[in-house]
Amino acid sequence: MAESMNCPKCKAPLESLMIVSGVVVFQCPACSGAMYEADDLTVALKLVGVKPARLDCPRCRRPMETATAYEGKIELDRCPACAALWFDAGEIKILRTLSGVENIVGKNSDEEPGPVPAPVDAPAKRKTIDDEPNSKLPPEMAGAKNADADGAPTITHEGRVYRHFQTSVPVTTSVLGEFPWIAAVGDTARMRDFIAPPFLLSQEVTAKESVWSAGEYIEPADIWTAFALPGEPPAKIGVGPVQPNPWTAELPAVWRSFWFAAAACLGAYVFFVIISSGSKVYEGSFSVAAADAERSRVGDIFEVKGRTSNLEVLLDTNLDGHWAYVSMALIDADTDQALDFGRELSYYHGYEDGESWSEGGRYETFYVPSVPAGRYYLRVEPETDAGQLSLRVAVKRDVPLTRLPLIALALLLWPAAWAGLRSGAFENTRWMESDHPRVSEDDEEDDDQ
Amino acid sequence: MSRWYRFYALAVAAVCGWALFTGWWLTPVERLTGVPKSVRDNPGSYRSHYSGYHRYYGGK
Numbered sequence: 001m002a003e004s005m006n007c008p009k010c011k012a013p014l015e016s017l018m019i020v021s022g023v024v025v026f027q028c029p030a031c032s033g034a035m036y037e038a039d040d041l042t043v044a045l046k047l048v049g050v051k052p053a054r055l056d057c058p059r060c061r062r063p064m065e066t067a068t069a070y071e072g073k074i075e076l077d078r079c080p081a082c083a084a085l086w087f088d089a090g091e092i093k094i095l096r097t098l099s100g101v102e103n104i105v106g107k108n109s110d111e112e113p114g115p116v117p118a119p120v121d122a123p124a125k126r127k128t129i130d131d132e133p134n135s136k137l138p139p140e141m142a143g144a145k146n147a148d149a150d151g152a153p154t155i156t157h158e159g160r161v162y163r164h165f166q167t168s169v170p171v172t173t174s175v176l177g178e179f180p181w182i183a184a185v186g187d188t189a190r191m192r193d194f195i196a197p198p199f200l201l202s203q204e205v206t207a208k209e210s211v212w213s214a215g216e217y218i219e220p221a222d223i224w225t226a227f228a229l230p231g232e233p234p235a236k237i238g239v240g241p242v243q244p245n246p247w248t249a250e251l252p253a254v255w256r257s258f259w260f261a262a263a264a265c266l267g268a269y270v271f272f273v274i275i276s277s278g279s280k281v282y283e284g285s286f287s288v289a290a291a292d293a294e295r296s297r298v299g300d301i302f303e304v305k306g307r308t309s310n311l312e313v314l315l316d317t318n319l320d321g322h323w324a325y326v327s328m329a330l331i332d333a334d335t336d337q338a339l340d341f342g343r344e345l346s347y348y349h350g351y352e353d354g355e356s357w358s359e360g361g362r363y364e365t366f367y368v369p370s371v372p373a374g375r376y377y378l379r380v381e382p383e384t385d386a387g388q389l390s391l392r393v394a395v396k397r398d399v400p401l402t403r404l405p406l407i408a409l410a411l412l413l414w415p416a417a418w419a420g421l422r423s424g425a426f427e428n429t430r431w432m433e434s435d436h437p438r439v440s441e442d443d444e445e446d447d448d449q
Numbered sequence: 450m451s452r453w454y455r456f457y458a459l460a461v462a463a464v465c466g467w468a469l470f471t472g473w474w475l476t477p478v479e480r481l482t483g484v485p486k487s488v489r490d491n492p493g494s495y496r497s498h499y500s501g502y503h504r505y506y507g508g509k
Contacts (some may be wrong), residue, residue, distance in 0.1 A: 253451035261458035268466040296492035310472025329495070331484055338495075340479040369474040379492055400469050408465035415454055 006238070008055035008064070008086060009033055013433050016171040020105055021187055024171050026058065032089035035059070038078070041085070042106045043099045045069045045076070053077045059084055060236070070098040147212045155194055155201070157214075162194035162201050162396070165241050193241060197430075200242045217242040239429040247423030258416045265408040273399040277306065282395040286380050289388045296381040299393065301333045302374050309398035310370040315391065317348040319362050322386035330368060333375040339368060367401065 005014045005026055012030035019025055027036040035058055038045075055064045055346035057079035066076045066406060074094050087095070096104055153164040154370040172187040196199040198217035204209060217240060220233035236243075282302035288295045304311070323346035330339040340404065343366055349358035382389055428438050467473065488495045 037465075112467050247450075250450045254454045256452070257455045257458040261462040264462040265465040272469045294493045296496075298489050298492045308471050310474060329481075329484075330498065331488060335491075336482055336484045336486070338481045338484045340481055367472075367474050367476050370471050370476055371477055377489065379488060379495065381492075381496075398472065401474060404465055404468050404474075408461050411461050412458055415457065419450060419454075429468070 003312045005035070005058040005107075006034060007031060008058050009088070011238070014058060015258075016169070016173070018171055018186065018188070024173055024186070025105070032395055034087050034092065036085045036087065036105065037082040038085050040105055043095065043104045044400070047076065047078065055086065057082060057084055058086075061237075083338055099104050157201060160196045160199060162196045162199070164436070165193040165195045165431075167192045167435060195242050198244045215242070217244060238433070239426060241430065241433070243430070245423055245426045245430075247419055247426060251419055251423055254416050254419050258412050261412050262409055265405045265412075269400060269402070269405040276309075276398040276400050278396055278399050280394060280396050281311075281395070282376075282378070284393050286376070286382075286391045286393070287388070288382050288384070288391070290384075290386070295383070296379060299378040299380070301375050301377045302395070304371060304373050305396050306373055306398065308370050308372045310401070311371050312399040313366055313368060313397040314394040314396075315343060315345065316394070317345055317347075317362050317392075318383075318388075318390040319345055319360075319386060321348055322346070322384060322389075323360075324384035324386065324389055324391075326381050326391065327381045327383070328377050329379040330371070331379055333377055335374075341366070341368060367399070371397070389444045 006012065007014055007028035009032060010028065010031045010033075012028050014026040014035065014362045015029055016024050023037075023040045025040075028034065030234045047069050049072070050065050050067045053064040053066040054343065055077050056062065057064050060082045061080060062079060062081045064079050064084075066075060066077055068075050074091060076091065077304065078084065079086075092104070096102060126375040155162050168191050169188055170185060170191060172185055174185065177182045180426075188206075190205045194203075200217070202213050202215065202216040203213075204213070213345075220236065223229075224231075226231045270347050280305055284299040286297045288297070311330070313328070315326060325342060325346070327342045328340070330341075330431075332338065332446070343364050345362065345364050347358070347362045348360060378393060378395075380391065380393065382391060431438050485494050
């Protein structure tokens, strides 16, 4: 039964490596750690100081233990359940030195010692599709060399395009169940997996034959239900090669809703731009001098007609090297209600170091929201450090704000963009385990250094 | 997600349309009552909520 395991340290897929006849170790090509069977070691380890480790066994997923040997000179992780031993990079060399045994791995200590194990610190060469000795496809498949945009070869079967995911060399380490062929520990084959989630095509090549098989992803809960298994299925770890991307099915509907709502917002804006009056309902001038004991002024009564809408208020001053704060009240001439608001203006300018500069402005436009129809007048009360302030006020009603549909578009966009990012992250996780991981150009440059 | 987003998108579009229709915006405006009728004859009889405490210290 071929097993797929991940490094307990860095989570990279472990690669099986037969270093002595009948002895298989699982090595991490990323961090060069390796998993050994305790029985495969020719060195008897007296482990002391056992304490819980922060790793989970890559095979049975149970928590591992940490212990030391050789008077604390080497620290190992072991699985109390399945007796697996985990060696970090370089620890095998340390064990050789401490034990004085060069061939520390052998099937049985009674047997002839095998060849010197391959150094596990050196990552194994990654198999590529070009190394495939039997790359012929069945007649119904085509295009194995047609690499897609991401450089992955593809094949087409029954109208479905499968992308190459991984070429691996699994080794049989144990057998469970009945098989129509003779299965033996140490059997090996070269496998190529092509995926079109949730479907999988696998080719298994041995010296004698090439066998293709098709598969389809099934949710763990479905299997639990089908076999009436007790309890809950174990939690998913990572992303399976053909695990359906839950966001892929959602994204088209999300983007449809986005475009529909975005069109509605823009359409509404265009509609109100067309029908809005934007008519000027008031224009008046006020003048305030520093010597005035009472600086508040009132304007003429003006009428706001139509539905409840906003008012655009334009303040135009004669400020020059001064500031002003204009407190304003839009007072209903027929009731005792008022809308209070205020605006600050300042305008400074000069010439310094050969360059002219300016700060602030003489004008200010702002919007008074949701003003119902009625008769109104303005009360203006400026504060200023200017000796004399002239103020012109113009009021328009029903001016659609461009910022409203823009804000609506931003609010619509972020969940859709978030869903797109989640979908991309899901695929990145999937392909991280493949021969075609999605890496950015920056990552590639980092790798080259 | 798609169902939730559909309602969310409809809500955003509806609020946008309502804001355009009523002229709603975030401008800080104080809505007051009890304004005396004499303001037109005597503007000083009413002080704006925003007046009297603001001083500007900017500029050069």
